[in-house]
Amino acid sequence: MTGIARTAKTVLISGASIAGPALALWLHRYGFAPTVVERAPELRTGGYKVDLRGGAIEICRRMGILDEVRAHSTDMDGGSYVDSRGRTVGELPAEIFGGREEQDDEIMRGDLARILYERTRDDVEYLFGDSIAALDDDGDGVDVTFESGNRRRFDLVVGADGLHSNTRRLVFGDERRFKRHLGAYISIFTAPNRLGLTRWETYHARPDKLISVYSTAGEGAHTAKNCFVFAAPAELTYDHRDTDAQKRLLADAFAGDDWEIPRLIADSAHADDFYFDSVATIEMDRWSRGRVVLLGDAAHCTSPASGQGTGLALTGAYVLAGELAAAGGDHAAAFAAYEEVMRPGVELNQRFAASFAKEMTVSSRWKIALRMFMVRTLPKTPWKNLIAKKIREEIQKAANAVPVKDYATFETV
Numbered sequence: 502m503t504g505i506a507r508t509a510k511t512v513l514i515s516g517a518s519i520a521g522p523a524l525a526l527w528l529h530r531y532g533f534a535p536t537v538v539e540r541a542p543e544l545r546t547g548g549y550k551v552d553l554r555g556g557a558i559e560i561c562r563r564m565g566i567l568d569e570v571r572a573h574s575t576d577m578d579g580g581s582y583v584d585s586r587g588r589t590v591g592e593l594p595a596e597i598f599g600g601r602e603e604q605d606d607e608i609m610r611g612d613l614a615r616i617l618y619e620r621t622r623d624d625v626e627y628l629f630g631d632s633i634a635a636l637d638d639d640g641d642g643v644d645v646t647f648e649s650g651n652r653r654r655f656d657l658v659v660g661a662d663g664l665h666s667n668t669r670r671l672v673f674g675d676e677r678r679f680k681r682h683l684g685a686y687i688s689i690f691t692a693p694n695r696l697g698l699t700r701w702e703t704y705h706a707r708p709d710k711l712i713s714v715y716s717t718a719g720e721g722a723h724t725a726k727n728c729f730v731f732a733a734p735a736e737l738t739y740d741h742r743d744t745d746a747q748k749r750l751l752a753d754a755f756a757g758d759d760w761e762i763p764r765l766i767a768d769s770a771h772a773d774d775f776y777f778d779s780v781a782t783i784e785m786d787r788w789s790r791g792r793v794v795l796l797g798d799a800a801h802c803t804s805p806a807s808g809q810g811t812g813l814a815l816t817g818a819y820v821l822a823g824e825l826a827a828a829g830g831d832h833a834a835a836f837a838a839y840e841e842v843m844r845p846g847v848e849l850n851q852r853f854a855a856s857f858a859k860e861m862t863v864s865s866r867w868k869i870a871l872r873m874f875m876v877r878t879l880p881k882t883p884w885k886n887l888i889a890k891k892i893r894e895e896i897q898k899a900a901n902a903v904p905v906k907d908y909a910t911f912e913t914v
């Protein structure tokens with residue numbers, strides 16, 4: 502191989518959720534020495550059920566985790582909409598409106614994070630409860646100072662630290678320059694299974710709000726996930742690390758609402774996996790500077806509205822590691838190739854997210870009534886298969902927007 506600028510061996514990855522451990526798995530396989538630093542004191546297991554479709558499924562297969570992913574499938578039967586009195590006003594069978602092809606699957610974010618962590622923890626150094634405080638890229642390597650006070654030097658640094666990426670802030674500047682708020686907030690947490698659900702999701706729509714409660718195959722009889730979406734045209738001001746403040750914002754947004762909402766919200770008080778964030782994208786002109794590169798949501802969050810954030814995190818990890826191995830350590834060439842492969846698919850998914858975010862909630866009672874009418878009648882129409890096919894095609898376009906290239910499996914770099 503020609504044109505090798507330098508052999509990169511040590512890689513610091515900030516963030517141990519999906520993108521970080523997935524990258525560590527591939528880098529270790531290619532002969533790099535990855536270290537993952539995670540701000541949380543232990544692996545974070547909360548979050549929504551996430552779709553794995555198209556290219557992401559193929560990448561799970563290549564990672565050797567597909568059987569385990571399948572074993573943790575949410576295996577949902579479907580969902581129904583209920584009105585304020587709890588009466589069912591429409592049903593959505595999973596096979597029609599899930600938009601999935603046969604090979605696609607759905608898994609809890611926390612289960613996937615745990616699978617990736619368990620697959621890598623014997624080969625990869627994990628530093629929990631720490632964070633990068635400062636970075637100094639001198640062209641030959643990156644000197645990193647951690648919040649703990651430790652200092653180390655790495656060949657490369659990867660920011661896989663999510664929507665509110667610390668690495669992005671340190672290297673590219675304030676989050677506000679890159680974040681596009683899509684007009685809604687989302688919250689989810691584990692709670693008692695108050696609606697007695699089994700592999701079923703119950704939705705309740707109110708003007709500018711959507712509540713869903715579900716219990717997956719792995720959840721067991723006693724717990725469920727309570728999920729809340731509410732429209733907010735302007736961004737709310739709060740500290741994204743202050744969980745109590747976020748719980749108050751959620752309670753305020755749903756104050757005075759009926760159905761089961763008061764007790765579903767009250768359960769947040771006891772949730773230790775409470776998640777709250779804006780539905781937002783991260784849009785940047787470039788994802789790398791010098792020896793530092795961004796990955797997953799840190800680089801290009803597509804928001805929960807896209808349904809592809811986790812798939813793209815897995816795909817990005819596969820592509821970044823593959824390009825680094827293929828470039829024989831020429832990180833500049835690898836970062837450029839990684840971005841070239843990923844960007845068109847990412848931008849397609851961001852466009853998809855921006856339009857779908859507007860559909861997450863509806864603004865008036867009559868629009869809710871119209872939506873309920875469609876939910877009720879569509880499964881009975883003769884065109885239901887045609888409509889389901891159309892939905893599936895759109896989703897598959899987004900899920901296969903990044904090509905899954907074959908990369909050589911170098912033992913060493």
Ligand SMILES: Cc1cc2nc3c(=O)[nH]c(=O)nc-3n(C[C@H](O)[C@H](O)[C@H](O)COP(=O)(O)OP(=O)(O)OC[C@H]3O[C@@H](n4cnc5c(N)ncnc54)[C@H](O)[C@@H]3O)c2cc1C
Nearest residue numbers: 516518519520540548549632662663667797798805810811
């Ligand atoms: C607990 C949790 C719950 C989630 N729930 C949902 C959900 O319900 N719906 C949804 O659509 N998406 C959710 N997400 C986001 C979803 O996981 C991502 O959109 C997607 O999987 C891409 O993953 P990622 O690894 O790029 O980023 P993320 O999954 O956001 O992971 C970023 C990781 O970096 C860590 N981190 C943050 N700051 C630092 C720092 N300074 N130093 C070191 N580490 C840091 C975080 O703790 C986290 O582990 C959730 C993320 C987390 C962490």
